[in-house]
Amino acid sequence: MKVGILAPGRVELADRPEPPLGPGELVVELAACGVCGTDLEKLRGNYASAGILGHEPVGRVRSAGPGAPEALAPGTRVFVHHHVPCYACAVCRRGDLTFCPEYSRSNLDPGGFAERFRVSADHLRKGAVLPLADAVSWEVGTLLEPAGCALTAIRAVGLPAGGSLFLLGLGPVGLLYARLARSLGAGWIGGAELSPLRRAAAERGGIDAVVDPRDPEEVRRAVARATGGAGVDRVVVATGAPAAVELGTELARRGGTLNLFGLPESGSQLRMDLQKLYLRGLRVIPTYATTERDVADLHALLASRRLVLEDLVSHRLPLDRIDEAFALAARPAEALKVVVTGPAFGGERPGAGPRPVGPSNAR
Ligand SMILES: [Zn+2]
Ligand SMILES: [Zn+2]
Numbered sequence: 451m452k453v454g455i456l457a458p459g460r461v462e463l464a465d466r467p468e469p470p471l472g473p474g475e476l477v478v479e480l481a482a483c484g485v486c487g488t489d490l491e492k493l494r495g496n497y498a499s500a501g502i503l504g505h506e507p508v509g510r511v512r513s514a515g516p517g518a519p520e521a522l523a524p525g526t527r528v529f530v531h532h533h534v535p536c537y538a539c540a541v542c543r544r545g546d547l548t549f550c551p552e553y554s555r556s557n558l559d560p561g562g563f564a565e566r567f568r569v570s571a572d573h574l575r576k577g578a579v580l581p582l583a584d585a586v587s588w589e590v591g592t593l594l595e596p597a598g599c600a601l602t603a604i605r606a607v608g609l610p611a612g613g614s615l616f617l618l619g620l621g622p623v624g625l626l627y628a629r630l631a632r633s634l635g636a637g638w639i640g641g642a643e644l645s646p647l648r649r650a651a652a653e654r655g656g657i658d659a660v661v662d663p664r665d666p667e668e669v670r671r672a673v674a675r676a677t678g679g680a681g682v683d684r685v686v687v688a689t690g691a692p693a694a695v696e697l698g699t700e701l702a703r704r705g706g707t708l709n710l711f712g713l714p715e716s717g718s719q720l721r722m723d724l725q726k727l728y729l730r731g732l733r734v735i736p737t738y739a740t741t742e743r744d745v746a747d748l749h750a751l752l753a754s755r756r757l758v759l760e761d762l763v764s765h766r767l768p769l770d771r772i773d774e775a776f777a778l779a780a781r782p783a784e785a786l787k788v789v790v791t792g793p794a795f796g797g798e799r800p801g802a803g804p805r806p807v808g809p810s811n812a813r
Contacts (some may be wrong), residue, residue: 454772456501469559474517476570478530480792484508484592485779488713496715504562505532509589510794512566522579529594530569531578531742532558540592563772567794583753587798589763590752592789598740598748600627601703606737607684607709609636614682616673616701618642619689619712620652622787625762627686628657631651633757638676642669647780665694665771666697673701681706687789690714696722702732710736761788
């Protein structure tokens with residue numbers, strides 16, 4: 451079967467044996483898997499991790515080993531969460547599940563960009579496989595993981611009812627974050643983004659003020675106008691650029707919170723006056739990844755249509771064009787979310803969610 455793997459400087463399609471199926475395990479046939487910013491960072495060599503690509507997969511259960519849950523019979527449409535915490539260590543017991551040392555070691559075999567992948571019995575026991583509601587299309591299903599990251603972040607930083615929020619970076623995940631914050635009761639939401647395509651998507655999606663960060667003065671003015679000069683309750687740094695962190699400290703209100711949400715490049719440095727944090731009582735909270743529990747809550751929001759994300763998928767390309775999908779995802783001027791499709795794509799039951807609207811590309 452075909453598998454997308456990392457090769458020096460590019461993504462390659464390799465031929466690999468079918469994944470084996472053990473007791474209590476599943477093999478899932480891929481319908482679609484989103485290309486994430488962290489996949490792009492792995493390709494650039496900026497992200498020290500196992501180098502497994504693809505962690506936003508949806509598909510159909512193809513086969514189930516003895517002892518696998520009956521609710522996940524072959525044919526079931528599912529989302530699969532790639533990492534699971536151990537739930538036993540001190541980190542997990544304190545609730546910091548995504549920072550469990552076991553969390554990032556667990557994964558799908560051989561990854562999300564494969565025609566078929568194996569889900570371990572441990573993943574299944576911990577609830578990492580979620581049957582998809584009919585209202586959740588394959589494309590929207592691929593957004594469960596990134597939108598789950600936004601939900602985990604919002605829960606970690608807290609969002610006061612009617613509170614104000616500013617996002618530095620409106621890539622696909624920044625856009626998801628804004629939309630989720632809106633549906634959870636945020637008040638004023640502003641954002642800064644370099645790409646005109648993404649700024650336009652933010653405006654369509656109801657963000658109150660969208661500015662170009664190349665003019666930091668304009669960013670400061672937009673926040674000051676909306677908050678009477680006080681600053682916003684929450685600043686979300688949805689980019690890895692260190693300069694955005696310093697700018698963020700100037701946009702937050704006294705006692706406000708900065709959420710470090712985007713992955714910084716490894717080795718990135720920040721030199722700034724720490725009194726900006728100390729004397730203004732700013733909290734800095736990094737959030738990383740999500741849990742199967744937050745993804746399940748997010749799925750309920752999507753299934754009930756309290757959260758609508760269809761238009762954020764701009765392109766879908768088949769697995770054998772994965773290199774093009776990655777190249778496209780790395781061009782913010784052209785793409786929002788790029789999704790790679792597999793053999794189980796299509797064939798959603800009638801009554802499944804509407805087809806994506808917006809700048810779709812069904813090449
Ligand atoms: Zn991701
Ligand atoms: Zn743990």
